[in-house]
Amino acid sequence: MPIEFNPIGRIHSPFSGLQGMPIQPTGALGVRGTVELYGEYREGLKDLEGFSHIILLYHFHLSRGFSLIVVPFLDSVERGVFATRAPKRPNPIGLSIVRLERIEAAVLHICNVDILDGTPLLDIKPYVPDFDAQEAVRAGWLEKAGRSVSNRKSDDRFK
Amino acid sequence: MPIEFNPIGRIHSPFSGLQGMPIQPTGALGVRGTVELYGEYREGLKDLEGFSHIILLYHFHLSRGFSLIVVPFLDSVERGVFATRAPKRPNPIGLSIVRLERIEAAVLHICNVDILDGTPLLDIKPYVPDFDAQEAVRAGWLEKAGRSVSNRKSDDRFK
Numbered sequence: 001m002p003i004e005f006n007p008i009g010r011i012h013s014p015f016s017g018l019q020g021m022p023i024q025p026t027g028a029l030g031v032r033g034t035v036e037l038y039g040e041y042r043e044g045l046k047d048l049e050g051f052s053h054i055i056l057l058y059h060f061h062l063s064r065g066f067s068l069i070v071v072p073f074l075d076s077v078e079r080g081v082f083a084t085r086a087p088k089r090p091n092p093i094g095l096s097i098v099r100l101e102r103i104e105a106a107v108l109h110i111c112n113v114d115i116l117d118g119t120p121l122l123d124i125k126p127y128v129p130d131f132d133a134q135e136a137v138r139a140g141w142l143e144k145a146g147r148s149v150s151n152r153k154s155d156d157r158f159k
Numbered sequence: 160m161p162i163e164f165n166p167i168g169r170i171h172s173p174f175s176g177l178q179g180m181p182i183q184p185t186g187a188l189g190v191r192g193t194v195e196l197y198g199e200y201r202e203g204l205k206d207l208e209g210f211s212h213i214i215l216l217y218h219f220h221l222s223r224g225f226s227l228i229v230v231p232f233l234d235s236v237e238r239g240v241f242a243t244r245a246p247k248r249p250n251p252i253g254l255s256i257v258r259l260e261r262i263e264a265a266v267l268h269i270c271n272v273d274i275l276d277g278t279p280l281l282d283i284k285p286y287v288p289d290f291d292a293q294e295a296v297r298a299g300w301l302e303k304a305g306r307s308v309s310n311r312k313s314d315d316r317f318k
Contacts, residue, residue: 002165003163003166006161007162008250024290043227043228044227044239044249045239045241046237047238047239047242050302051242051296051297051298052293052295052298053293055254057216069202080202082282082283082284082285083206085284085285085290090165091164091165093216122250123248123252125241126243126298126301127293129293134256139288140209142210142285
């Protein structure tokens, strides 16, 4: 039985198409955008402004179908989709950690945005280093590739 | 129009009820569990074993309805739900970063599990410090409370 979720807002960014979009917030340092939370959810933003970083969960709404094996943007080798952050996943949920600059009414001004303009928002969570920052980590094939993210851009391979 | 997701597996843990369950993986250090990925998705696990930590996204399947204002487990003060990790969210999606110990066929052996037994799995992503570990972070009301997580347990307030 499918689980149904409803968008709680939209994410706005300078990226209207996949071509040339940064990959991951680390490739989008300084890129500004907004999260427009639908008014009915506004009360849930209480206390969020104390957090410098937030986790956005969103729907990869342009992704059609999925592939279990993908060639990710950061590589030229086929990888299992769960070992990548590629959008063509069985459940196309995206995750980005962005900097929260300020909140005005139900609009969140954010920085380091690697998300397509118009993306449906599913959830906002506070980023908490005690929960979310891990030490002594092995990052598999992304150990080296992850660091080259700042000069790599998206293309339309996952459309 | 709702977005439909289908579980891709189940998470197994020692926690059969909410009462007494740890809050966050940092409160569940050493607690072992498994992720049973449905066989049809197994190919997507290729290369995942190179990662010491993975991000699990799952459905808070016991959560009924949502509250925009909650009193989180770690506090006695009302907070906006998006400034907490409480399960009673508009879209009840849970996020935990756990240690991946090994993979046997379609079963992932994991450690630091703060998840209820039988929880439907939505996605697995590799944890990549270059993407996911942030520095110079302000963690709002969780700045201090986050550190007390190891001796705080869940109760049934979010059922």
